[in-house]
Amino acid sequence: MEAAARVLKAKGNVVISGKSIGQGTILGIDNKDFSEVGWFRDDLYPVHPFHYLANLGLVEHAAIIPTGVAEKYQLKLGDTVSVGFTDGMIDFSIVGILPYWPSQYPDRSPFIITNLDYIYDQLPIMPYEVWLKMEPDALVAPIVDKLQKEGIELASVDDVRTELITESKHPTRGGVFGILSLGFLVSVVITLAGYILYWFFNLSGRVVQFGVLRAMGLSRKQLTGMMLLEQLFTAGLAIGLGIVIGKVVSLIFLPFLQTADNVAETVPPFRVVFEASDTNQLFYVVGFMMFVGALLLFLHIRRLKVHQAVKMGEER
Incomplete structure (x- = not known):
């Protein structure tokens, strides 16, 4: 205590x-x-x-x-x-x-x-x-036993942590959070798959361009840096817009997901909270996607052979 x-x-x-x-x-x-x-x-x-x-x-x-x-x-x-x-x-x-x-x-x-x-x-x-x-992991039962031994009569005992656990197991609450979690996971999988496929076909279709740039004297390091900057500008803009739009949409639509019986009498008023831990998880996913894209880019440029790319361009 x-x-x-x-x-x-x-x-x-x-x-x-x-x-x-x-x-x-x-x-x-x-x-x-x-x-x-x-x-x-x-x-x-x-x-x-x-x-x-x-x-x-x-x-x-x-x-x-x-x-x-x-x-x-x-x-x-x-x-x-x-x-x-x-x-x-x-x-x-x-x-x-x-x-x-x-x-x-x-x-x-x-x-x-x-x-x-x-x-x-x-x-x-x-x-x-x-x-x-109370301390986070402290138990209520020992306090009650101690008070009773001291002859102090207790009319009732309420523990807010028990009430929070009970509320968290409410079917309506579980359904709302389940839908949100499932939607997040599906969005992550689809976005990751789309991102990887985009970079795979994008790099495959630009082999001739890379070969010409290499034949003109551009080193592998310079070519890799150029492509990383391209990835940063395109994906970075999308990530920035996604964060802004996501927060705005959350502020507008999440209040409609209230589970209170009477929304008008909710005290204190409903508030949308952006937890740092949840935001960090999203950044981890985005960082992993960027890493996969950069890895595909690096491997593709390392395997690029200038003479084959230029010859392929002549045939086309």
């Missing part, structure tokens, strides 16, 4: 300017501990999420609210929001406005992020969750 943080999730009646806007989720946290445990996507926030957590430490009654609520009710930093619990009403001062927060879904229910100790100062102690940041 690398870090742990207390997290209180409670429901309350959110009141703005004396009017209730319905039930909301109150998330009580310790800002420093949460910064070590919570996972944030930097591209979802106007500034780094740690700035919002730092603002929670400015005053004990600080609170962070979602952007949708702030825009709908014209709230700004410094305004007051009240939350009614079963045991009383608590006032909060807005110190941050952001679109998303880990584990919260703003379209379903408004949320308020505040200091856990401030809630416990105003209300009786309520059960809270403990979020753990």
Whole structure:
């Protein structure tokens, strides 16, 4: 276990300017501990999420609210929001406005992020969750056994890694990734075969040209360099255009492959990610194709006999 943080999730009646806007989720946290445990996507926030957590430490009654609520009710930093619990009403001062927060879904229910100790100062102690940041290969079972031996009762235990494994085995997800993987493999095989055949017939049909160039005094090294440059310019342009077009097409069409039941409520929003490992695999395939083409070129020029090529040109 690398870090742990207390997290209180409670429901309350959110009141703005004396009017209730319905039930909301109150998330009580310790800002420093949460910064070590919570996972944030930097591209979802106007500034780094740690700035919002730092603002929670400015005053004990600080609170962070979602952007949708702030825009709908014209709230700004410094305004007051009240939350009614079963045991009383608590006032909060807005110190941050952001679109998303880990584990919260703003379209379903408004949320308020505040200091856990401030809630416990105003209300009786309520059960809270403990979020753990685990090492990649760490097991949950030993932690549960240790806590039970210490006499700590656990209401439930959730492991995000188990949930990810379960989701990865979903038939719809497997079908989508299977189609994409099969399409990639077929494209690679066809492209490699076409590339090799192109260079084979191209070199075979230019034997006379190579013979004439060699008879004019062009060395094998110069001829090889010239053909390598030709290969680089033709194949390099195709590779560059392929990468650009592929990324553009991916950004346009991959969002249509979402497997969520309701795409409109997907939180956080769907994002197309170009993993460096996948891109490197593609470059390996392209590099292998270029190597095969260069090897065919080198072997063909090494086997070229000038007098036979020139004689063949005279016969034609």
